[in-house]
Amino acid sequence: GDKVKQSPSALSLQEGTNSALRCNFSIAATTVQWFLQNPRGSLINLFYLVPGTKENGRLKSAFDSKESYSTLHIRDAQLEDSGTYFCAADITGNTGKLIFGLGTTLQVQP
Amino acid sequence: EAAVTQSPRSKVAVTGGKVTLSCHQTNNHDYMYWYRQDTGHGLRLIHYSYVADSTEKGDIPDGYKASRPSQENFSLILELASLSQTAVYFCATGLGANTGQLYFGEGSKLTVL
Numbered sequence: 001g002d003k004v005k006q007s008p009s010a011l012s013l014q015e016g017t018n019s020a021l022r023c024n025f026s027i028a029a030t031t032v033q034w035f036l037q038n039p040r041g042s043l044i045n046l047f048y049l050v051p052g053t054k055e056n057g058r059l060k061s062a063f064d065s066k067e068s069y070s071t072l073h074i075r076d077a078q079l080e081d082s083g084t085y086f087c088a089a090d091i092t093g094n095t096g097k098l099i100f101g102l103g104t105t106l107q108v109q110p
Numbered sequence: 111e112a113a114v115t116q117s118p119r120s121k122v123a124v125t126g127g128k129v130t131l132s133c134h135q136t137n138n139h140d141y142m143y144w145y146r147q148d149t150g151h152g153l154r155l156i157h158y159s160y161v162a163d164s165t166e167k168g169d170i171p172d173g174y175k176a177s178r179p180s181q182e183n184f185s186l187i188l189e190l191a192s193l194s195q196t197a198v199y200f201c202a203t204g205l206g207a208n209t210g211q212l213y214f215g216e217g218s219k220l221t222v223l
Contacts, residue, residue, distance in 0.1 A: 004152075033211050041217050043200065048211035086152055095160070096141050096206040097168065100152030 003027045004089050006101035013077045013108050021085055021104045025068040029089035032063045032070045033098060037084045046072070046085075077108045113137045114215035116201050122221045129188040131218050133201030139213075141206040142184040143168070144176060146197040147217075153200060159184055160206060191222045 005024045013019055023032070034046040047054050049063040049070065058078075063070040070087055084105045088098035113136045123129045135142065141160050145153040155168030157176035165176040173195060175187040188195055198219050202212040 035214075041198065043214040043217075045211050045213065088153075095158070096204040096212060097143070097155055097158060098153075098212060099169075100145075100154070102150075102152045 003091075003099050004087060004101040006085075006087060006104050008104060009102065010105045011107070013074075013106065015077060015079060015108055015110050017077055018073070018075050019077065019106075021072040021074075021087075021106075023070045023087035023089075023101055025070075025089050027068075027089065027091045027099070029063075029065060029068065029070075029091055031090045033088045033090075034061055034070075034072050035086045035088065036081075037086060037103070039083060043086075074106075077106075079108050079110060082106055082108045114201055114203055114213055116199075116215040116218045118218060119216065120219045122223060123188075123191045125192060125222055127191050129191050129195075129220065129222075131186040131188075131199055131201075131220070133184045133186075133215060135182055135184075135201075135203045137203045137213060138181070139203035139205055140181070141204045142178065143202045143204070143212065144174075144184070144186045145200045145202065146170070146195075147200060148197050156186065156199075188220075191220075193222050196220060196222045 036044045047061040051065040053062040058075045060073040084103040088100045143158040144156045159165045159178040177185045201215040204212040
């Protein structure tokens with residue numbers, strides 16, 4: 001958790017609202033991945049990022065390697081968005097080994 | 111159909127006993143990884159492999175061995191299980207070399223008593 005810091009650690013949203021999660025890196029990340037761990041414990045791929053921005057439906061993510069951070073924006077939050085969001089950084093550039101943050105636990109309320 | 115399957119999905123072991131967790135992939139990926147997740151925490155890398163018959167140490171390899179007998183299969187072996195190894199273990203596959211995301215199995219919950 002020291003090399004990849006996620007904020008906030010926990011978040012509660014009303015359905016239909018927007019939010020942003022953030023990861024700060026104290027190491028030189030080459031790529032970043034975002035995962036959602038659902039209440040069953042499964043890890044779901046959300047984004048794989050080189051420096052830049054990607055969008056998928058109500059989710060949008062950005063990775064700035066120079067400023068060493070990544071963000072995940074959730075628009076129009078739904079109940080099924082609840083779970084723990086992890087970001088993970090690859091610092092090796094050639095092995096795919098990931099260093100994970102400690103996660104942001106999101107609860108979407110009706 | 112799941113491309114990364116782990117077995118067993120859940121296991122209770124006794125302290126000092128031997129535990130083998132297995133992972134099978136149909137992704138045709140060169141890289142395979144074993145991570146552990148402790149309650150309320152992120153994942154930490156134990157061992158990984160980029161080719162059959164070869165394994166590499168990750169960030170927390172102590173107390174664990176790994177085996178990659180074929181491209182499809184990757185096992186994690188606890189020769190002498192300890193209480194501190196109670197955790198959920200995830201297997202993942204990937205192409206490595208900045209070429210794409212990791213794909214995780216469903217996890218194996220290990221309880222050591």
